[in-house]
Every structure is written in C-alpha cells, then in structure tokens.
Amino acid sequence: AQTVTQSQPEMSVQEAETVTLSCTYDTSESDYYLFWYKQPPSRQMILVIRQEAYKQQNATENRFSVNFQKAAKSFSLKISDSQLGDAAMYFCAYKWGGGADGLTFGKGTHLIIQP
C-alpha cells in the first residue's frame, strides 16, 4: 500500500520569507501523481500544485514550487515570499495513475505565518 509521510506537524515562517514543507512517499508504481493541497480554517481543500511522476521538470505555480526527487521518493513544497494568507494546513497527496483509488494523504503540516 502507498504511504505518504509529512514529518513536520507544524512550521512557522516570517512574512516575506521562504519556507519548505517536506513530504516523502512510498510506492512501487511508476505511473502516479503528487499533489499539495492547502486547507484553511474554512475547511475547503484548495489545490496548490500538481506533479506528474513522468515529468522530470519540477512544477511551479507563482510563489509555489516543488522539489521532486523521484529516486528518493521526495516531494517538498517551497513557498517563496510568504504571505499571511498562506497560513493553513498543507497536505501532500499521492494518486496512482492506473487504478480506481482515491488520494492517499499525509497527516499534514500546519503552517504559521508570523507578521
């Protein structure tokens, strides 16, 4: 079974600084997708960024970028120029590309932005 591990229950960063959230996963599959979702107190899960395993290039979305290390099964999220609105729970998620499975989530990292 696939597992996703987020080793940082909580992270704190100063506004405008850069923070990196870590995620590792375990799978024997070659076709899969990785996601970072953000969940603010409103409960709405919001997609932050997506990475296809077959792509070597790291995904980037504005201030958000990932460091995808396929061999090491690592998928970290970097947030540049942190803003107060970035404060939320961040979940790393894995999805197999070929089966009738949902997402496998990590336990989440609570990101605090210090003004």
Next chain:
Amino acid sequence: GAGVSQSPSNKVTEKGKDVELRCDPISGHTALYWYRQSLGQGLEFLIYFQGNSAPDKSGLPSDRFSAERTGGSVSTLTIQRTQQEDSAVYLCASSLERFLTGDQETQYFGPGTRLLVL
C-alpha cells in the same frame, strides 16, 4: 463555473439516527470521490464513482455506510444507525475523468459536511 457543493454544511444528530450527506460535483466531471477527515484517522478515502458506478466499496468503514450516484451527477453518502465514532468532516471531490493524464486526474474538493453524533 460553480465548484463542488455539499450539503448540509453542518449536521448534528443523535446516536442511532440515519443521516444523508449530499454532494453536487462540478458540471461535466464524471469522477466523484468521498473522503472522511477526522482527528484520529486523518484523511481517509471512502469511495469513488465513475459515472453512476462504484467499482470498489471496500473503503467504506462499515456496512452502515452506503453511497449512490444518480444521473452521473449528484451523490449521496448515507450513514445508518450513526455512532459517535462517525463524527468527522466528510469531503467530496470531483475530477474530469479517470485514466487520463494531466489535469484530468486533479480532484477539486467541496467545503465538506461536519457531522457530529451526540
């Protein structure tokens, strides 16, 4: 267009009662997913629909849980004889279609239903 909607937003019920949770996916999305989020278990995948069909129901926590989808759109998650351990946030997500690459695999979530069983 509108996102995924869920109702009710919050539900308080008494132990032993039945509850129905509703999910309305993004228009045109053929795949629909249910998840449960609780403090103890984190985020758990419950069931997936492709159209009106659910190929695998093994993720449902017990036989008190059932789900259906009609017309390839709205889905209902029903919990019979609710127990206190059923208290959680129930999240629904939808995506364009399964077994395709790229954005079609991305799931978009609704705001969830918070269920409290007293």
